[in-house]
Amino acid sequence: MRFTLRIWRQRDRDDTGAMVSYPVDHVSPDMSFLEMLDVLNEELVRRGEEPVAFDHDCREGICGACGMMINGMAHGPQRATTACQLSMRHFADGDTITVEPWRARPFGVIKDLVVDRSAFDRIIASGGYVSVPAGSAPDAHALPVSTSSAEASFEAAVCIGCGACVAACPNGSAMLFTAAKATHLGLLPQGQPERYVRAAEMVRTHDELGFGGCTSMGECTAVCPKSIPLDVISRLNRDLLHGQP
């Protein structure tokens, strides 16, 4: 397969950046989107040009490092799939594919397609944790958890922190991520002591970092590679209201 790629190139944080077109050939339909970019980068290196920088690590859809806007969709056209798991057979031979970095003010572009997602770490640091007494390991069954809580909690806990929700949100809101991280803890007994403070603190940090406000557009859940439902935002709002004096 062959493609024309229109990729955002930006040397560093201060560069203004621009879209650059590259032809790429000898792509197998079984390659992932990132492998296709590897093919392009090998060619660029051979020609003595700067390869396209993009984030990646596990390449099996579990680490959340990869992520880019592919034809205007976060992680590309395949639902519930990260860019590293997206295979080229979902594109037609000869397609022109536009590739851009996540766009949000709290996510500055570092280089090409790599963005700084440390804003997510700041949200986590402000409340996405539980305090437990250290010491010997507790008994496995000491804390009963109902199946429904365990399932709802796990549904939120699968968030890999990729940032696609922010990238896709017309408001540039990180509410799906924040809510996933707050509620997976709030549904378990270990998360109870800090539950309402956690919700309030994480939302406060989210807002301070310059993310937009949620207006229930639902774009986030549509592009989320882990299909986190909007339910987590309802749960977060419930905790927020409950925590209010």
Add this chain to the structure above:
Amino acid sequence: MAVTGAVLLVFVVTHMLANLKIFVGATALDGYGRWLHSLAEPALGHDGFVWIARVVLLLCVALHITAAVQLTRRAHRARPFRYRHRRPVLGGYAARTMRWGGVVIALFVVYHVLDMTVGVLNPNGIAGQDYRDITASFGRWYAAAFTMIAVLALGPHIRHGLCGALRSLGVPIGRGRRVVDAVAIGVAVTVTAGFLSVPLAVLTGMVR
């Protein structure tokens, strides 16, 4: 947003139901108007209730618009660089038209108050003659058309607004989401149909 929206929704539903009195006849409609103006008269005096309602509604509209402007400005600040290529994945019509639909509704409300309440833009424009005001106003096709456009903008606004408001209050979770969605669509369709019926009835000569 949710609280002011809820107050406005209660008003809109009541207003829609009251409008349907036009199908009963001029006496019923004008009688309802007189009753509304005399509501709680012994305590509040004539028009007292109506003025309280007006102030509350105006306050809600102001707060509702303020919140909307704040959210819009936050959204612009959160994404100063736009995507070169953008395709909405889900982007329901209702969700995407909240802002411009809201502007259309706000403009209509201003016109509508000048037309039906103040009366300066009404060909009849006589206080207490609600029935004749309505038929005179909607007798002009452009007034009826503007009303219907605004009502058609209101439907999706209510639908998305109701879903969003309930989410702000933490309601829809799991299967509840479908129920909320169905209720929101039901309310939106009922309100839209109710409001559309009056200008349509005048235009088609059913009510004259």
